[in-house]
Amino acid sequence: MAQSSLCQPMFLLAFTHTPKRLASDIASDQGQVLVIVTAAVGGFTLLVILTLFLLITGRCQWYFKAKMTAEDKRQTDYHNGHVPFPGIKTYVDPDTYEDPTQAIHEFTKEIDPSRIRIERVIGAGEFGEVCGGRLRTSGKKEIAVAIKTLKGGYVERQRRDFLREASIMGQFDHPNIIRLEGVVTKSRPVMIVVEYMENGSLDSFLRQHDGHFTVIQLVGMLRGIASGMKYLSDMGYVHRDLAARNILVNSNLVCKVSDFGLSRVLEDDPEAAYTTTGGKIPIRWTAPEAIAYRKFSSASDAWSYGIVMWEVMSYGERPYWEMSNQDVILSIEEGYRLPAPMGCPVALHQLMLHCWQKERNHRPKFVDIVSFLDKLIRNPSSLLPLVEDLQSLPESPAEDMDYPMFISVGDWLDSIKMSQYKSNFMAAGFNTMDSVARMSIE
Template identity: 85%
Template sequence: MPCTKPPSAPRNVNFNMNETALYLEWSPPFDTGGRKDIIYNVLCKKCGSDPNDCELCGGGIRFVPRHSGLQNASVTVLDFLSHVNYTFEIEAVNGVSDLSFSPKQYTSITITTDQEAPTLIGMVRKDWASQNSIALSWQEPDYPNGIILDYEIKYYEKAYPRIAPAFWHYLRVEEHEQLSYSSTRSKAPSVIITGLKPSTKYIFHIRVRTAAGYSGYSNKFEFETGDETSDMAAEQGQILVIATAAVGGFTLLVILTLFFLITGRCQWYIKAKMKSEEKRRTNLQNGNLRLPGVKTYVDPDTYEDPSLAVHEFAKEIDPSRIRIERVIGAGEFGEVCSGRLKTPAKKEIPVAIKTLKGGYMDRQRKDFLREASIMGQFDHPNIIRLEGVVTKSRPVMIVVEYMENGSLDSFLRKHDGHFTVIQLVGMLRGISSGMKYLSDMGYVHRDLAARNILVNSNLVCKVSDFGLSRVLEDDPEAAYTTTGGKIPIRWTAPEAIAYRKFSSASDAWSYGIVMWEVMSYGERPYWEMSNQDVILSIEEGYRLPAPMGCPVSLHQLMLHCWQKERNHRPKFSDIVSFLDKLIRNPSVLQILVEDIVGMPESPGDTPDYHFFVTVTEWLESIKMGQYANNFMAAGFTTLDIVSRMNIDDIRRIGVSLIGHQRRIVSSIQTLRLQMMHIQEKGFHV
């Protein structure tokens, strides 16, 4: 046999960052060294502004399934920090790599995690301590940058772990901590840690998690558990609290009884009934039952005085803190400017400022501030953030975060063909996440379109324009007028055009049009067709064809959003889940519509094509879903690997019934033919 050698470096490293997960994928090396036993190792480094100033990531970051000995050319990275430069070095090795004296061949990629993670936890206090427990509490971070999902509390004994003192000088303090620590999670800004040792000092770190990611760990806080006397004191304290509460409760009961007798049963009953009715009306605002602890959208029109809604949901900003720099556009009510806002921490942040032009009517002022009353209720990384309003001086202003790249449609037209499919899917995923948040709150957007999506410098897309489809008379998108206002026909569901039935399902239709805009780099939906032609064509079953270069999976989702029966359209939670699945399996995105069915005969053709994203879906399609865990455990995790299985592989993973074996073999043969057809087009699936 010829001599073999170590492989060359992996190629074409790509990444996709999805909230708190980072997905790395690469291509196999050109030169395998004449061997097939190739595995991959991933080394993580944290780097400063100087590329030569790097250190190993340590145990704070996790790799799934692991960082070394990877058989597949991909890995998922979890628990990374925000605003950090990570460099990942990926090497391919085989059975003779350890015998070589040549330097290791690797490829590297540097990624900056610029997502808006929450700020650090501040002061942590000890509420009480017993022999084996400590109760802690803390304030929520000043700027969570999203809804707080939970808190992670890491703790360990102050003393070093029991290792030989001769080895201590080889370890940094951080490495000591990583040797032996425990962690727990809490939904609330408080926790009770149990199972501790008596009279022992512990070190605590706390970090917060939102949809945008983790914050860094807080400073170290040192607290000590109690001894037997502290337990006795705690028990006595509890007895005292119980006794005090009992006496207080009895006293309060006596007072209420006297009050009831004096003021009269009838009068008290009427007042209580009025309060109950008022609370019921409040809970049913906007047609939604507002359950305790569930945040629900409140329609500002339910307020008799609209200024009350503005001041309830938006902060009043002192105009001296705002510095307007330049005009960047025109809105329905006045100019839109960019500028700077001085925060309470004396730090200036870039903002966009909408102004209300002079000579306005009270109705115009109400409509202008209505959008602020709506925006102020939302807190999500994919919804434009309201900083505050200026209502007590002129001009009246709405101040929002500044989005450097402007509206999504013009941004895509300006950068036609510059992005990878996975980047476009990442944009769509952000939009769907924001719409899921709005849908969960009971808010219907009514005017979802790429022109109403804003893009920041990190390509994060945020839903904006909450004016409820108040389209300008000279709007180039030519809205269609019906009773009750204007409707942007090209983005609106049929039932909303015909009967003004707006819902999250009609927003899902609009989302399908946004998908088409993104994949066509800002092309105008339905091209030069008139509004009336668009309405008639949709009624006759016409649907937009896939843009050139559009993956099958994405066009299938568009068609799903454009179903005539609104109850059959996907929920935004389903859309988010589906896009996440595609991001985790990016090879599926290489299958383009034109490669499966050829070019459509006419623009209206909507072919019915089916595909599988995961092995589990494939098994369920042939009624063999019960074997999904067997396939996963045996390492058959992708359709590419499954297509190379033989009958011995099928028996080895535990499929014992002859009929089941035949069904799986037959389906694998079909799958293999499909793979060959696609690979003939130049793709590797």
């Protein structure tokens, strides 16, 4: 109806104006219509753009708000002690619990003593006897276990210290870390039950089998220990007492880190070190800064690992032999380092020296140690050059060895008691271990 009333005036105008006037009016009307249409389209487009802008802005605000909320939650979880990244565990120091028994309940499994059969005494521990026996599992299968018992007449503090090690072990799950089977706390004797390692401690095992293993087998043992230590380091855990006596060996020659009585947590800061007071320090295995300032870190564990390497390659010799502890401290301070044992490959002694650098930040990380040992295992020829046999160094570039962790040619010559030849090596242009590796017999 509205369209009909609009058309009538236009129809009358068509008969009352001249053709020239009519053409002018039609053009004018078309221009007005075009303006109206353009304005309408423009307005509609502007409305669409504005709507889209509001939608996008709203989405963005929602996205950033959600992202900030998630980030805040991660930060809150982190500060509350929860793991900020999925799949990565962090060690929790049992000493941080107000009630120590809570850590025992959280990290260990209570075993019914009727499932345990003690068969024989195999040693003595700090708190009581260590026995061999059998544990009946839930599937009615029996497995061999070692059982640490707490001797009678203990006070509550001794019981707490005894079970502390179990609450530490219970947090670890790695093929090169001793496995905790469970504890007995609700009856006497109080017990810690762990997997049984047929060959006992590494130091005594090596002494009993002096010279019986190939270099590759020894490197395989060292690689296992390094892998276990990398796992502990990644969890923020410092062992403090890494030594061959605290490594256990099973029937397949798999080495597992054990004895967590002296261990302490390393804080989130990678440069932080846990400072303790009191307690005995195993001088021959301990880094200088830990002896002097009681500062323990993964770097001090790396120093200890170098000593373990020396023990393995010497088949369980006592580090620094008959030197007194005081003489050991003074000698290390003056720059003395253990020489390579007989039959020790150059590459392994280089790694030992790298672990024994005075500046702890210069020592290798355990991830680097594992990687280096893997390279040696994949390339057994790199283990052929022995420290006492310089003539066996490779003659051609094709046989070049990789020395990524060695300190200097001078340090190497010092370590093999050939420091008097430093000037000769430098004059001949042998100022890096790569150039030494290319030496010919001539």
